[in-house]
Amino acid sequence: MSMKTKQPVVFEIGWNACIKCGACVAVCPQEAGFISNFDTIAVHKPCDIACMFCEAVCPVSTITHTLYTPSLSTQP
Amino acid sequence: MQYNMPDNTGTGIKQEFDIVVIGSGPAGATTARYAAANGLSVLLVDKKQELGAPIQCSGAVSHNALEQAGVLPSPEFVQEAIYGFAIYNAKGEKKIIDYREIKPAEYGTGEGCKPLGYVVDRRRFDRYLATQAERAGVTIWLKTEASGYRVLDDGSCAIDLCKFNESITVKAKVVVGADGVQSQVGKWAGIKTHIKLSELASCLQFVVDGVQTDGLLEIVTGNEWAPGGYAWVFPKGHGYAEIGLGITKTMCAENAQAYLDHFLKNSFFKERFKNCRIVEIQGGGVPLAAPLKTQYADNLILVGDAARHVNSITGGGIHTALSGGKIAGEFLSALLLSGQPATENNLKGYHDNWLKAMGNNMWKLYRVKRKIFDTADVLQRDEQLYATMSNYFSPESEYKKI
Numbered sequence: 488m489s490m491k492t493k494q495p496v497v498f499e500i501g502w503n504a505c506i507k508c509g510a511c512v513a514v515c516p517q518e519a520g521f522i523s524n525f526d527t528i529a530v531h532k533p534c535d536i537a538c539m540f541c542e543a544v545c546p547v548s549t550i551t552h553t554l555y556t557p558s559l560s561t562q563p
Numbered sequence: 564m565q566y567n568m569p570d571n572t573g574t575g576i577k578q579e580f581d582i583v584v585i586g587s588g589p590a591g592a593t594t595a596r597y598a599a600a601n602g603l604s605v606l607l608v609d610k611k612q613e614l615g616a617p618i619q620c621s622g623a624v625s626h627n628a629l630e631q632a633g634v635l636p637s638p639e640f641v642q643e644a645i646y647g648f649a650i651y652n653a654k655g656e657k658k659i660i661d662y663r664e665i666k667p668a669e670y671g672t673g674e675g676c677k678p679l680g681y682v683v684d685r686r687r688f689d690r691y692l693a694t695q696a697e698r699a700g701v702t703i704w705l706k707t708e709a710s711g712y713r714v715l716d717d718g719s720c721a722i723d724l725c726k727f728n729e730s731i732t733v734k735a736k737v738v739v740g741a742d743g744v745q746s747q748v749g750k751w752a753g754i755k756t757h758i759k760l761s762e763l764a765s766c767l768q769f770v771v772d773g774v775q776t777d778g779l780l781e782i783v784t785g786n787e788w789a790p791g792g793y794a795w796v797f798p799k800g801h802g803y804a805e806i807g808l809g810i811t812k813t814m815c816a817e818n819a820q821a822y823l824d825h826f827l828k829n830s831f832f833k834e835r836f837k838n839c840r841i842v843e844i845q846g847g848g849v850p851l852a853a854p855l856k857t858q859y860a861d862n863l864i865l866v867g868d869a870a871r872h873v874n875s876i877t878g879g880g881i882h883t884a885l886s887g888g889k890i891a892g893e894f895l896s897a898l899l900l901s902g903q904p905a906t907e908n909n910l911k912g913y914h915d916n917w918l919k920a921m922g923n924n925m926w927k928l929y930r931v932k933r934k935i936f937d938t939a940d941v942l943q944r945d946e947q948l949y950a951t952m953s954n955y956f957s958p959e960s961e962y963k964k965i
Binding site: 506507508509510511512513514515516517518519520522526540543544545546547548 | 617619710711743744745746747750751755757758759760763765766767812813818819820844845846847848850
């Protein structure tokens with residue numbers, strides 16, 4: 488897993504391991520509202536910053552990502 | 564029961580308050596309580612259905628902190644009384660700071676004595692604080708999420724809320740962002756609130772059965788167990804204990820879960836932990852960061868974790884949230900009752916009051932923390948952290964009041 492990528496990514500959360508701690512949102516440099524309905528970083532829209540800090544800080548490493556490909560992804 | 568007034572303003576605004584507080588944790592509920600007790604009309608909203616849950620906190624708070632914020636220790640939320648500390652270095656050598664022995668006339672279980680502090684159940688504690696606010700006259704709406712605010716021409720602001728799926732816009736002179744470590748309210752005003760990866764401790768704790776404790780907060784330092792943080796064993800009442808740790812992710816490769824597993828299985832406590840059974844799992848992001856340099860904007864202030872009011876040596880945030888909330892509530896009532904507008908310039912007074920009462924000391928603590936964790940040599944860093952922690956909790960500490 489590379490820590491940095493320049494391409495936009497879409498995050499995925501393994502909800503089974505997520506402990507709803509909020510660390511991913513606290514470290515996220517996105518503007519207001521880049522959150523899911525479960526108080527994690529957003530999973531329904533691409534992240535163009537792709538700093539991966541959320542993945543790094545997650546105490547249980549339950550955040551992963553795929554590269555954003557507009558044709559395959561659902562609209563934000 | 565509150566009923567919404569009919570919308571007769573033409574702006575979608577249904578109700579008006581002096582202040583709207585977003586987030587009913589210790590900071591928000593305390594801000595709301597002091598503001599209402601001093602004569603303001605206050606709406607306190609929280610998107611949760613149960614305050615304090617899911618727990619993201621170990622729950623340690625000093626008796627002093629509760630007393631200063633007008634909160635009586637109550638069996639409703641106290642899980643266990645605390646009388647001191649045991650600080651360990653990486654090898655398991657310890658310094659015990661037991662106030663039952665240092666100041667036996669003041670601290671202990673005997674008559675006229677009091678505990679040094681408590682481990683509280685955040686679910687019960689946050690609910691208790693909200694109840695105290697409600698009894699002081701605060702209107703509380705649960706299941707109410709705030710999505711934005713805009714400054715109005717008359718010098719007030721409109722806050723967009725969603726309460727049980729119903730969109731409601733309320734008007735207020737000031738919106739208080741008390742929305743915790745994941746704060747969005749500050750971002751509404753363009754304040755950069757996110758915490759650097761190097762300054763957000765990634766924390767995990769287990770509430771366990773089968774681990775003996777003795778009224779002390781036990782703190783284990785050392786890069787081996789918790790790089791960029793520390794591990795802890797706290798009494799949790801009724802025979803339970805909390806075992807947890809916080810790490811700084813820029814200082815290690817593994818996650819908090821792996822470090823906690825390592826601490827449980829391989830540390831000098833491994834025999835003690837051998838038969839422990841996990842009954843709850845909790846985690847959190849704790850800002851070991853500097854307080855925000857700007858905690859106010861037009862019609863808006865931030866308190867508690869949202870303003871990074873966290874002790875960056877201990878990671879403690881309840882005391883700082885209660886104290887900051889009291890400062891905010893008292894300041895806002897004085898400002899608004901005097902008829903002055905809630906401009907950025909006027910709200911700076913809150914930040915100035917906070918700096919004077921506690922912020923300047925928190926900045927000092929932050930610099931101490933930075934100096935320790937910026938030390939490249941691991942052994943030196945471990946020694947510094949052990950010495951600093953041991954000193955911090957001693958009766959001679961200059962930071963005792965934070």
